[in-house]
Amino acid sequence: MKKSLQVTNYRYPLGYGTSLATCRHSYFFPKNPRYYYIFLEALEGITCLLTWNIITGGERMRALWRGSISFGLVNVPVKMYAATERKSLSFRQIHKTCGTPIRYEKVCPFCNRKVEDDEIARGYEYEKGKFVVIEEKDLESIPDETTRTIDIVDFVDLAEIDPVYFDRSYFLGPEETGQKAYLLLFEALKKTGKIAIAKVMIRSKQHLACVRPYGENRLVMETMFYPDEVRDAGEIPISPGVKLHENEIKMAVQLIDSLSADFRPEKYTDEYRKAMLDIIRAKVEGEEIKVPPGREEKVVDLMEALKASLEMVEKEKRKGPGVKRKKAATS
Structure with missing residues (x-):
C-alpha cells in the first residue's frame, strides 16, 4: 500500500458565510521531497481547518534505530521503537487579520x-x-561500533537507580535473526532481577541507558542522564528553623495511608487537555465560551488542613468509588 496523507475533514472558518463542509481527499507522498514541501506550503495558504491521518500501509510502529545489544561476546540484533507519544496540544502562531500561519525564515x-x-x-x-x-x-572519525551498538557495561538492581536519572523510554524488538538471543536476554534479566546499564548513540549523542524486561517477553530501554546532567537539589533553599510536631507527622502518615491504592494508569486522564479540546471544538462551532468563576484559595492551619483532609477522604469512602476529591486548601 502506498503511503498517503489523507485529509479526512476540512471546515471553512467562521465568518466566511458558509456552512461547515466535510470532504475527503487523498494525497500520495511524491518521491521528490521538493514537491512534498510545495504541497505543505499550499496547505498553509488554504483558509480552512484541516484534519488529516497518515496512512502507513498497515505498519503500526516504525523502527527509529537498528543495531544490536552487546554483552560479553553475545550480540542481540534489535530494532528500537518509541515507547511513548506526547498527547499535548500544540498551537501555531497565526496572523490575526487573515488567520494565516506565521512563517519564519533563516x-x-x-x-x-x-x-x-x-x-x-x-x-x-x-x-x-x-x-x-x-x-x-x-x-566519520567516530568508530562504527559506538553508533549502532547498545553496549552493556554493568548489571545492577533497578531499586538502586533514582528515577530522576530516567529520560525517555524505547521498546526494543528483535530482528528476525535474533529472536532466540533476544528472549534469552529477557529471561536472564527476569530471573536475576537485574537490569543492564549500557551506552548507546542516538541522534549524535552518546546516552547512558538501562535495558530491562517489560511485560511478558519484551525489552525496554530507558535513556538516562549522566550524573553531571542532574542538578544538585542542595541548591534549593529550605528554612533550617522549621520544626514538625509528632501529631502532624502522624496525621500526614494517616492521610497517605487512606489515599494509598494500586497503581492503575488507565484511571488517570489529562483533564486540562480535555478541557482545551472542548474549548477548541466550541470555538470551531461558534459556541460562546463560558468562563467559570475563580476559586478562592484559603490559607489554613496545617493541622486543620490535615484533619479536614482525613474527614473528606472518609466521607468519599462512605459514598463509594467514582467521587472526585476536592482541591485541598493552601497551607
Whole structure:
C-alpha cells in the first residue's frame, strides 16, 4: 500500500458565510521531497481547518534505530521503537487579520539576508562569539561500533537507580535473526532481577541507558542522564528553623495511608487537555465560551488542613468509588 496523507475533514472558518463542509481527499507522498514541501506550503495558504491521518500501509510502529545489544561476546540484533507519544496540544502562531500561519525564515544578521539550507553548517561555541565548525567528515572519525551498538557495561538492581536519572523510554524488538538471543536476554534479566546499564548513540549523542524486561517477553530501554546532567537539589533553599510536631507527622502518615491504592494508569486522564479540546471544538462551532468563576484559595492551619483532609477522604469512602476529591486548601 502506498503511503498517503489523507485529509479526512476540512471546515471553512467562521465568518466566511458558509456552512461547515466535510470532504475527503487523498494525497500520495511524491518521491521528490521538493514537491512534498510545495504541497505543505499550499496547505498553509488554504483558509480552512484541516484534519488529516497518515496512512502507513498497515505498519503500526516504525523502527527509529537498528543495531544490536552487546554483552560479553553475545550480540542481540534489535530494532528500537518509541515507547511513548506526547498527547499535548500544540498551537501555531497565526496572523490575526487573515488567520494565516506565521512563517519564519533563516536569516544571517551579519550578512543581513536569508540563508539557504546548503549554506548552513553546524558550529560549537567554545568561547563567547567564537565557533568551531563541525562537518560530517569530522564525525566519520567516530568508530562504527559506538553508533549502532547498545553496549552493556554493568548489571545492577533497578531499586538502586533514582528515577530522576530516567529520560525517555524505547521498546526494543528483535530482528528476525535474533529472536532466540533476544528472549534469552529477557529471561536472564527476569530471573536475576537485574537490569543492564549500557551506552548507546542516538541522534549524535552518546546516552547512558538501562535495558530491562517489560511485560511478558519484551525489552525496554530507558535513556538516562549522566550524573553531571542532574542538578544538585542542595541548591534549593529550605528554612533550617522549621520544626514538625509528632501529631502532624502522624496525621500526614494517616492521610497517605487512606489515599494509598494500586497503581492503575488507565484511571488517570489529562483533564486540562480535555478541557482545551472542548474549548477548541466550541470555538470551531461558534459556541460562546463560558468562563467559570475563580476559586478562592484559603490559607489554613496545617493541622486543620490535615484533619479536614482525613474527614473528606472518609466521607468519599462512605459514598463509594467514582467521587472526585476536592482541591485541598493552601497551607
